[in-house]
Amino acid sequence: MIPYGSFIFFFLIGIFLLPTIILGLLGKSSKIYNMLVSIVILAVIFGNSKTGAISIILFTIFQIALIKGYHYYRKDRNNTVVFCTMVLMAILPLVLVKVLPLLGLNHLFGFLGVSYITFKAVQMIIETRDGLMKKQTLPMGELIYFLLFFPTVSSGPIDRWKRFEKDVNKTFSKEEYKELLYLGINSIFRGFLYKFIFAFLIYNKILVYLPDHATYIHSPFWANVAYMYVYSVYLFFDFAGYSAFAIGVSYLMGVKTPENFNMPFISKNIKDFWNRWHMSLSFWFRDYVYMRFVFWMTKKKWIKNRYTVSNIGYFLLFFIMGIWHGLEWHFVIYGLYHAVLIVGYDYFDRWNRKHKLWPKNKWTHGVSVFITFNFICFGFYIFSGQLFK
Incomplete structure (x- = not known):
């Protein structure tokens, strides 16, 4: 049985976790x-x-x-x-x-x-x-x-x-568990909204008709553009919905599993995006791949320029992240694409701090979000494999 894939699974969880909820409300472990x-x-x-x-x-x-x-x-x-x-x-x-x-x-x-x-x-x-x-x-x-x-x-x-x-190993008080229970149920219902309503409707009413069977979009180019944006939104609601289920059930069991998404489509730059998208995986790769590599190269002093070390670390990180999804070319290119974006943004950020030609205000923030959103969606278009069909 696929976790969170059917209402039967949720019914079983509800039955099995009823004693857990009762014990929690009584303040017992x-x-x-x-x-x-x-x-x-x-x-x-x-x-x-x-x-x-x-x-x-x-x-x-x-x-x-x-x-x-x-x-x-x-x-x-x-x-x-x-x-x-x-x-x-x-x-x-x-x-x-x-x-x-x-x-x-x-x-x-x-x-x-x-x-x-x-x-x-x-x-x-x-x-x-x-x-x-x-x-x-x-x-x-x-x-x-x-x-x-x-x-x-x-x-x-x-x-x-x-x-x-x-x-x-913590025994939550009655009040603490009531808060966990509220947050857990809220997260589960958010998961239903995301996965079984938004993602379901986007996939079955729009995505399946794009781009190969576009009914109202007669241009292949614009059909693929539509697919890029629709697929990106679908991917978020589907995966964020699953994560919301996992987090909600964890809370019912007294485990505060960390959040995985934090409004990623309002990211102001690509680094901000990876601090908001699939955060637990992003932080895992950052801590145990990127930081390890940078520390090791700094210690060995094989490359003295710290920006070069950082850039190589980004390419290593996103290459591994790409092939983790799969060894098909579109996953590899997806990873390298994000490495290029990160390195490019780093260069621009250093350049802008020196020349101050891109001020920080609400207008530039809005433009930054718009630009970042489009780069992200193109990345998901690569990820989908549709670009190479």
Whole structure:
């Protein structure tokens, strides 16, 4: 069963989380019960595929072995080769998922959510390396719960271990849980509005008729322009709706999963956009790819110009983000396109700070939003693959 894909799924969640809500309103902890519910819901999600069920079990065991093993090793040792080996091993199954189908080969770890579990595992290994969890215990039950937290297991948002663990081990007061319950229900209803009304209507009433079957737009060029804007809006409502569901259900379970979207289409520049769009993924790549690369290059001093290091870091970040979506050319080009936009904006921003030819006022802000919106939509047009048909 696809998470949040049908009303049956929501009905099951409502039934299973009723005791959670009652305990929360009584000011009591539902941690153990929620762990059991996660197992049951995961069984519902993966139960119709024997291969998928076996895959997620073996994959989780593999990742936990890496996390626990490196955590034990890091208590008194810190070898870079060991660290890099652990990270590469953690991402290896995800790489195989992306590469093997192109070679016509089957893969074992091709289940829903493999990417987001991988991100969490890599995050924990890196933070262990940094010493953030060196003295911290990693309870097995909570570790499994974190990796397989069912509201976010398939498509995020990506939570951080320390923040997640803090919520899981906190017993909210009646008043605090009432606030969580209100926010959670509000988020779920926003998800219904976005995904099952806006996204559904945009896709079925407009998008399916563009651009190949445009009824009222006889020009192929303008049909594709219409597709670009409609697809961008559809993509936002569809994904933001899913994220709202995941966040809302998390809140009902006492976990304040971070937001994933913050009005991205009013971004004033491309950097602002990536601080608003799919924020948990954007921040993950920023912290664990871009910042790591910049720190490493600065430390090694192989390239002395910090702007050059930053620009290479952006291309690395968005190239990886592109191929994470898929190895098809339109995903690769989508990633590189955003790298060019970021580097170009950085150059313009430095130039403008020196020459001050683009003042900051409400008019230039409005123009900036308009320009950024169009660049974003063209990026989503690349992402859709329609440009290359």
